[in-house]
Amino acid sequence: MTQEIKKSAKLSREERAAITLQDNWRKTELRTSQSSWAGGYNSFAVKYKKDTSRPAIIAEAAKVWSSNGKWSGNNMRVALSVPSHYWTTKVIGGILTIAPRTRFDEREYKAFWVEQGRGFSVKLIEGFVIRGHHIAGNDxxxxxxxxxxxxxxxxxxxxxxxxxxxxxxxxxxxxxxxxxxxxxxxxxxxxxxxxxxxxxxxxxxxxxxxxxxxxxxxxxxxxxxxxxxxxxx
Structure with missing residues (x-):
């Protein structure tokens, strides 16, 4: 069960960005909570920072119990913070990629991308996307x-x-x-x-x-x- 954010013209930029993040996350092999008897709730949020620092992302799970107390499960929360509303997410080669939206039309650009860590945690990798290839590094x-x-x-x-x-x-x-x-x-x-x-x-x-x-x-x-x-x- 994934949190459904209602698509409305009244949504804020951050809420619309969360919808994009939610949809793109589903297109990858990144984990989500699949609990059925308890939990199974996945929420996504995006926050625009006032500085120009690098993006940050966390994915974490919280253990929950069924109403009768017999079954346990997990709810997952994903929170992404980016420098401004010009930044967005896109799936490239099956990888959730984060960069300024104008960069995705270029053949090579600096970007960040998300890799699965242990459990529900994820890692943010910094590098370049060149002709669809993700290359980690700063050169x-x-x-x-x-x-x-x-x-x-x-x-x-x-x-x-x-x-x-x-x-x-x-x-x-x-x-x-x-x-x-x-x-x-x-x-x-x-x-x-x-x-x-x-x-x-x-x-x-x-x-x-x-x-x-x-x-x-x-x-x-x-x-x-x-x-x-x-x-x-």
């Missing part, structure tokens, strides 16, 4: 170099062979293959969680056939992971 030139290498390596792999669905079915792909292909760790972990949910996996997945991966998501990122799997066996 734009180094980030550009990393992305250029990622794209160059991926292009070489894709040029070697175009994989058909049949060929992909003969390849077993691992997390290490995805990382070697240049896919970022955050995006890879997010895809694995989606895959585990789709397959109803009872535990961690060691490797998956390429055709199963393509059936779930056929794009540049999955294809290059399959290409690496072919050449690493």
């Amino acid at each position: 734009m030139e180094k980030a550009r170099t990393k992305v250029a290498k990622i794209r160059s390596d991926a292009a070489r792999l894709l040029l070697k062979k175009r994989h058909s669905l049949v060929e992909a079915g003969q390849k077993w792909v691992t997390i290490d293959d995805s990382l070697k292909a240049g896919n970022c760790r955050v995006g890879t972990d997010a895809f694995v969680k989606k895959l585990e949910k789709k397959l109803n996996a009872q535990g961690p997945i060691g490797a998956v056939r390429g055709d199963i991966i393509i059936a779930l998501q056929d794009d540049y990122y999955t294809r290059r992971a399959i290409a690496v799997a072919e050449h690493s066996r």
